[in-house]
Amino acid sequence: MIAELANFLLIASLSTFFGSFLLGIYARKVESSRIILRSLFSNANLLLLLSFGLFVYLAAVDDFSVSYIASHSNSSLPLFYKISSIWSAHEGSMFLWITLLASWSLLFIRRQDFAEVFSIDMTTILSLILLLFTAFLIFTSNPLERILPLSPIDGADINPILQDPGLAIHPPMLYMGYVGFVIPFIAALANLTSESNHLWEKSVKSWTLAAWAFLTAGIGLGSAWAYYELGWGGYWFWDPVENIALLPWLCGTALVHAMAVSSKTSNFKTWVNFLAILVFILSLFGAFIVRSGIIDSVHTFANDPTRGLYLLGLISIISIFSFTLFAVRGAEFQKKIIILGSKESFISFNNILLMTAIFSVFLGVLYPLIYEATNGSKISVGPPFYNSIFAPMVLIAGLFIGSSLNAQWQRSMRLSSFLQPLLGVMVVLLLAGILHYFLNISFSILELMSFIAGTFILISYILKHLMTEFGKRIINTGSLIAHIGFGVLLIGIALNSNLSFQETVALVPNNPKITNKNIIVLNEISEADGPNFSSIIAEVEINPGPNAVLLRPEKRKYVTRGQVTSETDIHSSLIKDVYVNLGELNDQNQWVIRLQSNYFISFIWVGIVLMLTGILLFLRRVISATK
Amino acid sequence: MHPISRSFIYFSIFLSFAIFSQSQEFIFPNQEQEDRFYLLTNEIRCPKCTSGSIASSNAPIAEDLKRKVYEQIIDGKTDLEIKNFITDRYGEFADYRPSFESWNILLWIGPGIFMLIFGFLFFREQK
Amino acid sequence: MQLSKILAITLLGVFFIFLGKLILDDKTPSSNITGKPFPQFQQLTLDGNSISHEYFIGKKAIVNVWASWCITCLVEHPFLSERASEISIIGINYKDDKSDAVNWLNKNGNFFSTNIHDPIGNLAIDLGVTGAPESFLVIDGKIVSHVIGELNQKKWEENFAPYL
Numbered sequence: 001m002i003a004e005l006a007n008f009l010l011i012a013s014l015s016t017f018f019g020s021f022l023l024g025i026y027a028r029k030v031e032s033s034r035i036i037l038r039s040l041f042s043n044a045n046l047l048l049l050l051s052f053g054l055f056v057y058l059a060a061v062d063d064f065s066v067s068y069i070a071s072h073s074n075s076s077l078p079l080f081y082k083i084s085s086i087w088s089a090h091e092g093s094m095f096l097w098i099t100l101l102a103s104w105s106l107l108f109i110r111r112q113d114f115a116e117v118f119s120i121d122m123t124t125i126l127s128l129i130l131l132l133f134t135a136f137l138i139f140t141s142n143p144l145e146r147i148l149p150l151s152p153i154d155g156a157d158i159n160p161i162l163q164d165p166g167l168a169i170h171p172p173m174l175y176m177g178y179v180g181f182v183i184p185f186i187a188a189l190a191n192l193t194s195e196s197n198h199l200w201e202k203s204v205k206s207w208t209l210a211a212w213a214f215l216t217a218g219i220g221l222g223s224a225w226a227y228y229e230l231g232w233g234g235y236w237f238w239d240p241v242e243n244i245a246l247l248p249w250l251c252g253t254a255l256v257h258a259m260a261v262s263s264k265t266s267n268f269k270t271w272v273n274f275l276a277i278l279v280f281i282l283s284l285f286g287a288f289i290v291r292s293g294i295i296d297s298v299h300t301f302a303n304d305p306t307r308g309l310y311l312l313g314l315i316s317i318i319s320i321f322s323f324t325l326f327a328v329r330g331a332e333f334q335k336k337i338i339i340l341g342s343k344e345s346f347i348s349f350n351n352i353l354l355m356t357a358i359f360s361v362f363l364g365v366l367y368p369l370i371y372e373a374t375n376g377s378k379i380s381v382g383p384p385f386y387n388s389i390f391a392p393m394v395l396i397a398g399l400f401i402g403s404s405l406n407a408q409w410q411r412s413m414r415l416s417s418f419l420q421p422l423l424g425v426m427v428v429l430l431l432a433g434i435l436h437y438f439l440n441i442s443f444s445i446l447e448l449m450s451f452i453a454g455t456f457i458l459i460s461y462i463l464k465h466l467m468t469e470f471g472k473r474i475i476n477t478g479s480l481i482a483h484i485g486f487g488v489l490l491i492g493i494a495l496n497s498n499l500s501f502q503e504t505v506a507l508v509p510n511n512p513k514i515t516n517k518n519i520i521v522l523n524e525i526s527e528a529d530g531p532n533f534s535s536i537i538a539e540v541e542i543n544p545g546p547n548a549v550l551l552r553p554e555k556r557k558y559v560t561r562g563q564v565t566s567e568t569d570i571h572s573s574l575i576k577d578v579y580v581n582l583g584e585l586n587d588q589n590q591w592v593i594r595l596q597s598n599y600f601i602s603f604i605w606v607g608i609v610l611m612l613t614g615i616l617l618f619l620r621r622v623i624s625a626t627k
Numbered sequence: 628m629h630p631i632s633r634s635f636i637y638f639s640i641f642l643s644f645a646i647f648s649q650s651q652e653f654i655f656p657n658q659e660q661e662d663r664f665y666l667l668t669n670e671i672r673c674p675k676c677t678s679g680s681i682a683s684s685n686a687p688i689a690e691d692l693k694r695k696v697y698e699q700i701i702d703g704k705t706d707l708e709i710k711n712f713i714t715d716r717y718g719e720f721a722d723y724r725p726s727f728e729s730w731n732i733l734l735w736i737g738p739g740i741f742m743l744i745f746g747f748l749f750f751r752e753q754k
Numbered sequence: 755m756q757l758s759k760i761l762a763i764t765l766l767g768v769f770f771i772f773l774g775k776l777i778l779d780d781k782t783p784s785s786n787i788t789g790k791p792f793p794q795f796q797q798l799t800l801d802g803n804s805i806s807h808e809y810f811i812g813k814k815a816i817v818n819v820w821a822s823w824c825i826t827c828l829v830e831h832p833f834l835s836e837r838a839s840e841i842s843i844i845g846i847n848y849k850d851d852k853s854d855a856v857n858w859l860n861k862n863g864n865f866f867s868t869n870i871h872d873p874i875g876n877l878a879i880d881l882g883v884t885g886a887p888e889s890f891l892v893i894d895g896k897i898v899s900h901v902i903g904e905l906n907q908k909k910w911e912e913n914f915a916p917y918l
Contacts (some may be wrong), residue, residue, distance in 0.1 A: 232683050239678055274761065281765075316769050323762035338750060352746045359745075360738040366771055367725075367734050374730075377786075380672045381734065382680070382723025389738050502665060504653055516658045675884040687849070688884045691875050716882040718786035748760070 003066050006054035007144045013047035014138060017131040020044055024124025034114045041109060041123050045102040048134065052099040055143065059086055065151035068092060068143040074155040076532050077163075084168035090307075091143035093171060097287055098133050100172070101179040105130070108183055108207060118200070121190035129182065132314055140307050166225040174218030174245065178283035180211020181248060184255065185280030188273040189322055192329045201259045201272055206626065208259065208276075209619040212252040213612060219245055220608040228570065233502065233579050233596040235604060238383040243361045244289060248282040250361075254354040255279050261344045264409055268344070270330050271351070277322045282358075284315045341413035346404035353397050360389045391446040394490060398453025401483055402460035405475065420467060424460045428452055447494045454490030457483060478621060482614025485607045492603025499599035504583075506590035512544070515595075519543050522591060523550075533558045535567075538582045540593060553582035553593070577601050653697045660700050667696050667709060670724050674717045785900035786882055792817075792895050793880035800847060800855055800869040810895040815842045815867070816914070817890040818905070819878055821850040822858035824886040830904045831862055837910070838865035841918070845869040848878050848886045891917055 020040040027033045059082050064070040072092065073085040086092040105126045112119040137143075184207070187200040222245070227235040236242065255275040262268040288311045338345050364381040371379045402424055406417035432451065435441040443451060461484055503515045507522040523539040533556040542549045554567035571578045576599050583592030655661040668682035673689045681689040681696075692713065699709045713721050725731045796806045818834060820827040834843060845866040847855045852871060859869075872878055881890065884902070891899040891914045899913045 234683075237679075237683075278765070312769070319769060320766060323766060327759045327762040348749060349746075352742060352749055355745055356738055356742040359741045362768060363734060363737050366768065369771060371730070377718060378720040379725055379731075380720050380723050381725055382670070382672065384670055384724035385734070388735075393738075501658065501662060503661070516655075516661070674882075691879060694874075695879060714786075716786065716879060717884075718882075 002054055002058055003144050003146055006051045009047050009051035010138060013044050014134045016044035016047060017127050021124060021127035021131055024120060024127055027120050028117055038114055041127060045106040048102045052095060056083055059083055064155050065146050065148060067145050067147045070152050071156045081163055087171045091141040094137055094141050095143050097175050098137055100175050104179050117194050118190050121194050122186045125186045125189050136314060140310055164229055166221055170221045170225055173214055173221055177211050177215025177218050178287050180214055181280045181283045183207040184276035188276035192325050201263050205259055206619060206622045208256060212256055213615045215249050215252060216612050219249060233598055238386045240365055243365060244286050247358055247361055248279055248286050250354050250357050251279040251282050254351045257347045257350050261347050265344055273330055274326060277326055281319045339412050342411055343407040343409045346400055346407050349400050353393050357393055387446055391449040395449040395453045398456050402456040405460055405464045420463050424456055424463055427459050428455045431455055443498055447498050450490045451494035454487045457487030478614045478618025482611050485610025485614055488603050489607025492600045492607055495600040500597060502596040504594045506586055506592050508590050540580050542578060549578050551580045553580045555582050574602050664700055668693055671713055672721050672723050674721050787897050788900050790897055792892055792897055795877050797870050800871050805870055810892050812894055814893050815844050817844050817892055819846045819848045819883050819886050819888045821848045821886045822854040826904050827887045830887055833906055835863060835865045842867040847871050849875045
């Protein structure tokens, strides 16, 4: 019965969203109906949340009469994974996405003053978006469908690769980021429709920052999960799906920076509208295009072209509407000259670079499609392309970030302000020279670009700090920490790429093998049983002696699906991670073991954590300033 | 930067590659050859997989191609010769680094052209 | 034109490319090997005789990549068997154990003119093979057409019949 109730609530919320959309149009003129609009919209969202709550309950109590739960969960799973199985496939993740969108909008709309037409318009647009996606959920991908009367006794099990806490929280994080960008989107649209020169950026800035923080955390978590769980030693793959998740992040970054200009000066008013629209469209892309089967990716798991067509149609309607609105109404705002060397000129460069990055990723994803259509043969655009394109952009970005520290709003930089960045460049080059001649590190050109950018950012901040009077704040703390984090990330990427190496050996127990750089011993092989898998565990000792590293990579065989996974064991330190993977027993009765030495991975995680901390500190500042 | 594979959410398609069919041992006389092996296998796309390089796949064909790359490195073939060996048989599709030829030039210089045009329009627009 | 309009139009264009791709999508992978001469090789047949690429000169033949462990090969076996009366079919026994292959042929019927034994798949790689089964039409030492996966009536008519 509960499944029917949940389904009923879902349909009720769909009709309530329809009601609130119609009422929203009416309430523009008739002020007395605004109070009803507020409660109608809130109730529609609450109905949706309640329906999702029931769905979570159904998953938790193993109701395998619900087809989706039967095919993605299993009674032997711990409760935590029963719940996370909800977002392991299309229908459930779509439901999660809509629920998060509804909760986020509910929180936002509650704080709005309904005396303004601006707020009414935002509510109307939100109702329409929720209406469209809830309809899509109910009619094409309903997760509440039942298999009756022959419901299975047990579920089909969740993919063991997904049985990982990091991965269980990664999709909701990412989705929180995606849906969060709906706020600047509706604000921009409401601004374009209502003709009022509303200072919308201020009221949505904190919401945009929060969405950006979630997305940063989501991408970072995904990256860390891949590194620790997939066992390939990599943290970024330039897989089409990662690219498409990166797009809203790049655009969100541009938007947050552009908002700083539009709220401080009268520039960028039109431009911010555009970015706000684009960031949400890219988020929709990120959340749904993956599953449509349009792009070749390992992530494509709901390969149903009709459903993909509906989704793409839906996204197209939203984009055509909003971009047309922008093209017609967007140019009516006043503009001012951007003075070179001013803060806003640096942010202009930031935005140009980020737009170029977005363009490059799109080009890389689209080029094979265009090539195939014109030449009839397939081509692949992969990591070498993205690395070669991103490295120079990162170099330019780093140089601008480091030089922009002395810039001021609407004023050109004094000549003497260039002294410090110049000094910075000299220190960086000296450092690169020392690494090259004394530590024998020879960077490739791309690695060098990333390294220079990263160190230049760090050194500029240090120099600026030293050259400023003691106790005087040079820049707000959030921004300071976020940019330093970016610098650390770039240094980590460059050094990791330059120094890391891997070795594969085949070993019999207690027979040490000396490779080019290590001595590897397989101490023993043992067997053990887990809750729903059996495993083979190897004990591997690297460089026996006082500094020996002992690792226990594992191979698991899952009972339900018979799937085999490899559990990597990692020994991490600040400078170097040793990463060991257990392979098969080969025909000479030797165990194949892959050893990777990954350098400066910790810099990458520290960089991301610093960026996130910076964003959160800045968010706190923005919130307290608006209070 | 490392072209090694990684990914966010791995679903059912991944399963077929996660099952280790065979793992081979490649022993190199020197580190330089070993480094080249990892660079090359990361740039060659697995022809039978949905996405990913042969380095990140354990599909039988990926294992065979890794062995071919290994043999040719040991034989003293250059990176270009090895890449050509693969693309002659499996097409441009198998190379993650599109050649800098004919229409592909537009792909490689596209971002640069975009940046110049967009930058020009951006500053002009706001005046 | 204004920047905003240019951007809006460009982005909408991108959508139509995606939309077009979704509508016009055909998943047949193209082959890089058609039109090229049959690769040079010198290998043994399952009977232990020596065979080389010169075998194909002046002949018209289907080359079929198969293995005893391959399930789809068993599926297409009856179809190939019907065709064997019209055209000579040469097997490439792919990454297989010799005795397994011989047993498989004894059990399921052997219509192959001859079978090239390719135990580690080197010849198959030279042919751009990604797995079994795959079939090629070879006319006078030149590869004319290539079919990946199960060979059936439909694929035969599309890819091989026009050249016969």
